[in-house]
Amino acid sequence: MRRLLYVVLAGALCLxxxxxxxxxxxxxxxxxxxxxxxxxxxxxxxxxxxxxxxxDIVELHFRVNDGLHINSHTxxxxxxxxxxxxxxxxxxxxxxxxxxxxxxxxxxxxSPEDKLSVYTGEFVLRAHVTAQKGDHLVQAALRxxxxxxxxxxxxxxxxxxxxxxxx
Amino acid sequence: MKSAKKGFDLKxxxxxxxxxxAALVLMIWSGVVNYRHRRAEEAQLQAMQSVLTPATPASxxxxxxxxxxxxxxxxxxxxxxxxxxxxxxxxxVSLANYKxxxxxxxxxxxxxxxxxxxxxxxxxxRKQYGPQGFEILGVSTDDLDKDDExxxxxxxxxxxxxxxxxxxxxxxxxxxxxISHPYGGIDALPSSFFVDRTGKVVAYTVGLHDRSELEANxxxxxxxxxx
Numbered sequence: 001m002r003r004l005l006y007v008v009l010a011g012a013l014c015l016x017x018x019x020x021x022x023x024x025x026x027x028x029x030x031x032x033x034x035x036x037x038x039x040x041x042x043x044x045x046x047x048x049x050x051x052x053x054x055x056d057i058v059e060l061h062f063r064v065n066d067g068l069h070i071n072s073h074t075x076x077x078x079x080x081x082x083x084x085x086x087x088x089x090x091x092x093x094x095x096x097x098x099x100x101x102x103x104x105x106x107x108x109x110x111s112p113e114d115k116l117s118v119y120t121g122e123f124v125l126r127a128h129v130t131a132q133k134g135d136h137l138v139q140a141a142l143r144x145x146x147x148x149x150x151x152x153x154x155x156x157x158x159x160x161x162x163x164x165x166x167x
Numbered sequence: 168m169k170s171a172k173k174g175f176d177l178k179x180x181x182x183x184x185x186x187x188x189a190a191l192v193l194m195i196w197s198g199v200v201n202y203r204h205r206r207a208e209e210a211q212l213q214a215m216q217s218v219l220t221p222a223t224p225a226s227x228x229x230x231x232x233x234x235x236x237x238x239x240x241x242x243x244x245x246x247x248x249x250x251x252x253x254x255x256x257x258x259x260v261s262l263a264n265y266k267x268x269x270x271x272x273x274x275x276x277x278x279x280x281x282x283x284x285x286x287x288x289x290x291x292x293r294k295q296y297g298p299q300g301f302e303i304l305g306v307s308t309d310d311l312d313k314d315d316e317x318x319x320x321x322x323x324x325x326x327x328x329x330x331x332x333x334x335x336x337x338x339x340x341x342x343x344x345x346i347s348h349p350y351g352g353i354d355a356l357p358s359s360f361f362v363d364r365t366g367k368v369v370a371y372t373v374g375l376h377d378r379s380e381l382e383a384n385x386x387x388x389x390x391x392x393x394x
Contacts, residue, residue, distance in 0.1 A: 079277045079329065110284050110375050145278060150374035151355035152279040154308065 039065050039146040039153060042160045043122070052133035052166040055096070060085075060125045060160065062142065069118040070144040072103025076117050081145035081155050085125055088139045092132035093164060099126040109149055131166035138162045240351055240360070240371035247272065247362045248349035252306065252340035255327050260304070260338055267364055269296075269388035271303045274343055274350070274358040277329040278309070281375035282357045286333045288378045292385055293337055299389050300364065305335060306343035308353060361385065363392035 043061040050056045064070055071080045087095045101124060103117030129138075138161070145155040242248070247270075251261040262270065273289065275282040293303050307326050312318035323341065330339050347353045350360065354373075361370040361384045369391045370384040 079325070080280075081278050108280060110281055114280070116280070147280060148374075150281055150376075151357075152276070152281060153355055154276075154353075155278075155310075 037156075038158050039068055039156060040070060040142060040144050040158050041065075042142070042158055045162060047163040047165065049165045049167065050129065050131050052131060055128060055130045058127045058129050058162065058164075060127060060140075060162070061122060062125070062158075063122045064120050064146065068146045068148050069106055069116070069120045070146045072117040072119055073100035074103065074117060076115065080116070081143075083119065083142065083144045085127075086141045086143065087127070090136050090138060092134055092166075093136045093138055094130045095138070096128040096130065098128070101125075108147075129164065131164050133166050136164040136166070138164050240368065242351060242360065242368045243371055245368060246366050247360060247368050248346070250346040250349070252342055252346065254338055254340060255323055255330065260340055262304070262362070262366070265302055265304070265362075266366055267300070269299075269301045269364055269385065269392075270362040271301070271385060271388070272306060272350075272360040272362060273303055274306045274308055274347075274353045274356055276308045276356055277326055279356040283333065285357055285375055285378075285381065286335060288381060290334065290336060292378075292382060296385055296389060301385060301389055303337040305330075305337060305339040306346070307339055307341050308343040308347065308356065309341070310344075311342055359384070361388040363388045365392035367392060 041063050043063055045058070045061075048058050050058075070083055073083050075082050083100065085098050085100075087098070089095055101119070103119060106116045106118045106120070107114060108116070140160040140162075142158045142160060143155060144158070146153045247262060249262055251259055253259055262272070271289070275286070289303055289305075293301065309322060309326055311322045326339070326341060343353070350358075357373075357375065359372045359381070360368050363369045369387050372380065372384065
């Protein structure tokens, strides 16, 4: 009888755990939903190793969704919203500057005489970073405004986190 | 002594039985929850597959119908949500003020390149159909800094510059984001809601469309709902 009880209890425990695992946590589904709505994705790196105290360059890779373009860091018209990177510097990390690539020329089909300066596909930002010895988490936000062939989308902000290990 | 041991064994057996029943109830509950979860996942997967694999190859007519379907708003055929917004001059304007007129509620922004393309068409169409009781309400979704007075004034000035530069002669209302939600969430610009004389949404377009399509929708709004 007791042996049977143990077997049944173990089975019930396993089923309960499996059941609990199959339910997503609230923050997990929210995070994936927020990610789905992004029109630009941060690709990599998630982690970089630097020499402590020595200025270095960290390349941040992004991808614009197919069929879309975003304004470059220096759009040609003042009314257009430039792509910008806001960086939070944790203690022991200094981000002196960020280099943005030059935009490529793009003429929308609806207005072929106009030339916009845009990023499409993959693009790379180069951050000039100096870190003190230790592990640091650098968080940043990419602000961009995307359009496709016929529509424009409101400005969005993509979150970025890079683990910086300085030795 | 013997009867005391027998009593103890009986109690233990009862306890074991209770635990056994509790375990069985837990197993049944887990099974039901798992089953429901799997059913929900299967339904989701099926919905995704039906999106990925159309039953038959799409013909151009199907594509056109699909495009029209994409431009369907849940508001179509329903009363346009009421709103009151301010003009750049601070004058309050309500959609209700235009009852009896056909109205194009046009969500736009100064940073929206396709909006700049359709704006001259809208100006011309308003001139053409205004005498028949047609009006346009431009609704700017440009950000307005509500915490910084100086920046707020600058934001409004930027919109005013755009309005002047584009020679817009119909009312342009600001803080359009505040009415985005009742209008189904404005995800892309330009977004246009064609409202008939009774205040009902008769057509909706998102993105840049041909001038002729805009005109057809304006005619529909004018004709619908009676003179």
